[in-house]
Amino acid sequence: MIASVISRPALDMRRGACPALSAPMMTGDGFLARVPLTDMITPQQLAEICRLALRHGNGILEISARGNLQIRGLTEASAPLLADMIALDLPLRDGLAVEVPPLAGIDETEIADPRPLAQAIADGAKAIAGLAPKMSVIVDGHGQLRLSDLLADIRLIAVSAADDICWKILLGGTEESGRVFNVLRETQAVEATLDLLRELSTLGSKARGRDLADNTLDAAMLDQGRSGMPASPRRQEAGPFGLIRLSEDLHTVGIGPALGQASAERLIALCKAAEALGIEALKPAFNHSLLFFGAKQACETLADFASGAGFIRSAADPRCQIAACPGSPACASATIATHDIAATAASQCGELLDGSFTLHVTGCAKGCAHPKVSSLSICGTSNGVSLIAGGKAADAPFASIAFADTNATLRCLSDLVGSERREGETSAACLSRLGPLRLAAATGQS
CATH class of the missing domain: 3.90.480.10 (Sulfite Reductase Hemoprotein;Domain 2)
Structure with a gap:
């Protein structure tokens, strides 16, 4: 069997x-x-x-x-x-992936322990069929380690409201980009989340949280009273x-x-x-x-x-600033050896990898390792390598190069950022300011 x-x-x-x-x-x-x-x-x-x-x-x-x-x-x-x-x-x-931060329940800085809420949602979701295979619900107590940058179809964040603790519900995206749906007490938050999952199940197995935010729910319902909602605490950058x-x-x-x-x-x-x-x-x-x-x-x-x-x-390890899929030959969809490129970048492109962005190295345009926008992406294609600035792996490149030129081109871009970066400017900001045309010229294409 x-x-x-x-x-x-x-x-x-x-x-x-x-x-x-x-x-x-x-x-x-x-x-x-x-x-x-x-x-x-x-x-x-x-x-x-x-x-x-x-x-x-x-x-x-x-x-x-x-x-x-x-x-x-x-x-x-x-x-x-x-x-x-x-x-x-x-x-x-x-069953359904209901994720909590890795220190949930043992972190004294948490606003609330998210585990009981997460368990109630997971139990209730067992009766809901037809959800997308990668459907994700995040329940975050907002402690030292948060899941703020991970994509989620539905996200619940603990917030302090007067003398009470409530849960802010967001749809799609990261904590920053997700659309606010409501702020509710724990029991209400569980029921609201299960209702949203049931709504998603009626939309088919490819429906995701962003579809609720974009198409299904009344726009007036989303972001309702955003200005009057309790604010989440200032996000900590602890990793x-x-x-x-x-x-x-x-x-x-x-x-x-x-x-x-x-x-x-x-x-x-x-x-x-x-x-x-x-x-x-x-x-x-x-x-x-x-x-x-x-x-x-x-x-x-x-x-x-x-x-x-x-x-x-x-x-601070440069390898932390790189997202690389397994690449070729581990993945049949990949056309480049992503780990070789990433290892060279980590050792030779220190000027570029300052922690302000994630360098995305992907074997194909699916971009599995980093589905979000990156200041710089390197994407394998059937003809070589595409370089994308301020976009996702599938977006239009500012330059296309031969695989053999990848390491030299990365060093060139790193040197460019090192020489052009202004005082107090990050690599991400510098790449954005230089823009695709200047970056393309640095690679020998214009």
Whole structure:
């Protein structure tokens, strides 16, 4: 039965597909399966997942931008993976993706614990059929680590209203770009969210939250009373990397595989180091990170070990400023080796990667690794490489170059930004000011 699920012809590589553990998605290096964890696991459990990746796949694991753990290189003969994974007694999601920040419930700075609300929505959504495969609901208590930059069909944000706590509901986009629908108390917010999901289910399996915002709901209903709504607290820029204090006895440290991908052997070594230091819990998190929980000294020592092993331990690492899909040959849709380009950019384009934007390197115009606008995108095509400024991967390029010229062109653009950037100006602002024509001239095209 499991084998028939894995080999069913409906599997494809469209961007809307969701490669769940029981329904893997075909890629260039075999099937990709997502392990949808909902809570902390132990280092020993992650090590066992890595061993399963070696046994059933090609031994490559990923942590996605949303914090999903993924196993690559599965085959139709890898059907036992599902049964083996269940035997590990992991906290696996079943049904709609209702996401909360990685520190939910243990972060003293949260306005409210989002987990009860998220659970109520997840339970209620089990009776709603026909939703888009990648439908996402985010419930954010607004603590130290927030999911503000992740796209969501429906987003609920905790806000303080007088002496009460309410939940602001937004439709589509990020926290900044989503359209405000309402601000409600907890019980009302749950019912309103389930009503919105039911409305989406009637629109078909491709309908998303932005469709409600753009087409379905009365415009007067959306953004109603926006000026009188409680304001969300000023957004903090804290990311998952580095040491975070949770209490006197508990800290967490964010560590990430370069470009979100690591071999099973390297992750097993990291897990063994964590276990030896007395670290008993970890959790995949957004921005391709792993959060390890333990005593301060143990977390700091583990971060030193990880850095020496090639992992990312700081947001200042240039590799944090690059979003790259697996690329060729891992993905059959990709036409360029994205990780090679990204690695060269990280080591040679320091003037460009100042943290003000995410350099997007994609193997095709689907742009899976970074579906949002980027100040600079590098996109593989059938004829070479397209360069896009201030747009998405599928937008019109300001220049098209041969793949062999990619690294030299990136260095040229980095040098241009370094020489043209004004005092106090970011790379993103400089790229925007220079504009497509000036950038094209720098690449030898005009």
